[in-house]
Amino acid sequence: MRKNSVFILLAIIVTVLAACGGQQSSSKGKQDKIVIASQGSDAQVWQFIAKTDEAKKAGLNIEVKEFNDGVQINEATNDGQVDVNAFQSLSYFQDYVKKKKAKLVAIATTYLEPMGLYSDKYQKLEDIPNGAKVAIPNDTANTARGLRVLEKAGLIKLKPDFNSFSTLKDINDNPKKLQFVETDGTATARVLPDVDAALIGNSVALDAGLNAIKDSLYHEEVNQDTKANINLLVTQEKNKDNKTLKKLAEVYHSKEVQNYVKKEFGGTKIPVDKPVSEITN
Template sequence: MRKKRGRKIWWWVIGIVVVLAAAFGLGVASNGGPLGNKEITIGTIGPDVQVWQHIAKSKEAKQAGLKIRVKDFTDPVALNKATANGQIDVNAFQSWSYLQAYNKENKNGQLAALGTTYLEPMGIYSDRYKKISQVPDGATVAIANNPANTARGLLLLQSAGLIKLKKSFNATSGTNEIAANPKHLKFKEIDDTTGPRVLKSTDLVLIGNTIALTGHLNVLKDSIYHEKVDQSTKNNINVLATAKKNRNNARYKKLVTLYHNQKIQQWINKKYQGTKVNVQKPLSYLEK
């Protein structure tokens, strides 16, 4: 009797295990993995916090089967590190050139782009001058102190006709790669985020649009010169980024499609008055 009872208990245990395994298997099949319904944490900065909060609450996100939690950061390097170590699933703030520069400096915490989002023109701003031709000899220019945005700012100054860069200039070059500086411009390095605050104390300030928006500046209206949106500025296209090991995560890639949804884009365009130019390109466009 004991043996029979023992066998019955054993078969009950096997039955429970089989049922649980089947249930788990169904979960994998329906959700794309045991964590298929897990919330995706997106880290972002400045006005993009509002963009992603809007996306997270949208019916389009619900229809895509995505649960999104948005986390606000002020330090871009800290955000990239949090993404590399898995505290943040995906981040939304940086340009392709910024991502490349970050990876070059952080060999052990590599990130990868999931897809493109938008391009925001960088602008040259001034409280003292209304146009580039008024910039005097010896003017001081406030420029970002990170390699990607330093290079971007210098290219913008060259486009405006204020300096000429060496042929060896690249996406992470600095002021030592200036070939000609006819107006004897002086450069003052600043933290990116302080751009709007130094306008009153500096002749010219180079400000990316994300930061400009936090200072209630519209690059299309308030800058005295800004980047043109064309092939020459493709390195400045913003991307969604994740830890390199997650670059093929199907759920994360859904965020790219969601961002470009027509209804989402209508809201962004109205909210930011056309200063976030939608760019829906394959990653191969950036990698050429």
């Protein structure tokens, strides 16, 4: 009976240890799984990344959760419903954090893409008439960004102290008397037939079958010095040093992924691989 008791005790110990080992393995698997929130063409990129050899080599199990609205994406990230998000520019991110007092932090850069001025009615910038109706995104960051595009295009002049949080009130001179139609950023392409011109972000333009380089009357300069327009990976502040999340940036900038992005989006997503501290200082 003593021998049987010993065997039973050993069996129990082995079972418990096996269960613990299984729990540890399960826990490790959960740590390696990353839920990333995104939308439009960005979600498409991350769905591709999730299946790549580079992601597998990095030990990443990526799940992409799609949203239709940038505010919802940031809220889901701030609440911990998702681990990280990939959709927004630096100026949009800074505007959101300032307004909502969100505990979010940028951990890596991904790319830069141009906002463009498009028209279904006119073929050249100089053809835009006096009093033309121009659709512009109604969120602060993209309103300011759109106004900068119009200034660079020579259509308006802005006040000297204009910044990423400035509004239509900060236009200093509007010689063509342009009439602005404030529109949700995701709808700027849809209203294009109803206005003379529209300022459209590249992700929205791509979803509408438009290429900023080829189809716009004018678009932002595409270079790595346009800091406010660089897109980011964003997570909760408590995850700012998470090594697993930072692997996402390494995979994004891998040759396999960049070849796909270049081919799929016609050169409108320019890779930017810089430390976040370099563009936020």
